[in-house]
Amino acid sequence: MSRRGGGCLTAAAVALSLVVLALAAGLVCLVLTNGAPTAEVGAPLEEELVPKAFDEYAWGELSEVAAMISSAPSDEEGRAIAEKYGVSVGSVRPLALDDGRTCSLTVVGIRADERADGSGVSGLTLMASPISVRAMNEEETNAGGWESSDLRSWLAAEGMGLLPGELAEAIVPVRKLTNNVGVTSDAASVTETDDSLWLFSASEVCGTVTWFTDEYGVEPNAHTGYVDFAPYDALLNLEGEQYEYFSAAGVSASSDPQGALRLTYGGSETSWWYRTAYPFTYVGGDECYFYQVMASGYPSTTGLATSASGVTVGFCL
Known part of the structure; x- marks a missing residue:
């Protein structure tokens, strides 16, 4: 005597077995992937940036390191990230210009x-x-200071064009403080500019100035x-704090012991x-000087705005 329904029971048992096998396979997969969702088939996997020597990073990679430093919740954690990726104050590499x-x-x-x-701080400041080698201004004047200078305009266009394209695209504009009047002793003459490429101020290099x-x-x-x-020294000292690189090298307003x-x-x-304008005039009509570093490395001298001198630039990533 045949039993009706035996085939149905067999099919149900097979189906149940398949469900159990599927659940088991899923559990194994979950364990192996630590609970992370699996990527779509054919989707590229993002690789974590591998630490390298400073001079081995592509510009896009260095920008990525700077972004991680910038987004860190504290200076200490930002420095830890920089150390992890082999970047420190004083790290140096060649830069090929156009x-x-x-x-x-x-x-x-x-x-x-x-x-x-x-939006916060930049990750890295570079020099x-x-x-x-260019003049600060085509005319013999320091009126308007850094903000109105011909050299600032040149840096924003032709100067930027000298840099590798990938590096130029990664630069983060920052705020710089400068006496943007020229001859003055008024602290209110120090105002902000937003710059991608900029010259260093006297105080950013030398620290406290008492010239x-x-x-x-x-x-x-x-x-x-x-x-x-x-008041003139006070004015010069409003143009930003000394960068760590120069401080660590012992640079002062009158000394450059390590060159x-x-x-x-x-x-x-x-x-x-x-970028610091000479703010005093003795007899009037001689408002035409900016501060310079001497060729010997001595931290202080002045040059006519129309004289040619080295264009050492700072920028941030």
């Missing part, structure tokens, strides 16, 4: 500059040794026409511009 020349690129600060868009009071004293006297020179400021262009030592 005109066929090669300059050096040095890390001078980590999380040291404010982004121009207000490119002279990328050109006027060192030369003329702290009290007005007959020799100087009863001028109080302290950090001795830079070359075309194989020859050259003076190079600060």
Whole structure:
């Protein structure tokens, strides 16, 4: 006597077995992938950036490292990320320019500059040794300071064009403080500009500056026409804090013990511009000077705005 329904029971048992096998396979997969969802078939896998020597990173990779440093919740954690990826203050590499020349690129600060868009700090601040030799202005004046200078305009266009395209695209504009009047002792003359490529200020390189009071004293006297020179030093010191690279090298307003400021262009030592305007005039009509680093590396001298000097630029990633 046949039993009706036996085939149905067999099919049900087979189906149940398949379900159990599927669940077991899923559990094994879950364990093997640590609970992470599996990628779609054919989808590319994102690889974590592998730490390298500073001079081995492609520009896009270095930008990625800088972004991770920038997004860290604290300076300490940002520095830890930089260390993990082999980047430190003083790291240096060659930088090939579009005109066929090669300059050096040095890390001078980590999380040291404010982004121009207000989104926080940049990851890395870099210094490119002279990328050109140019005058600050076509006319013999420092009126308008850095903000109105011809060299600032040149850097934003032709100067940027000297950099590798991938590097130029990765640059993060930042806010820079400068006396943008020229001859003045008024602290209100120090205002912000948003810059992608910029010159370093005297205080960013030298730290605290006392050039006027060192030369003329702290009290007005007959020799100087009863001028109080302290406000001029105060003005210079409002243009930003000294970068760690220069501080670590012992650079001061009167000393460069390790030769950090001795830079070359075309194989020859050259003076190079600060963006800092000389703020005092003795007889009127001579408002035409900007501060420079001497070719020997001495931190302070002045040059006529129309004279040619090295263009040492800073920028941020």
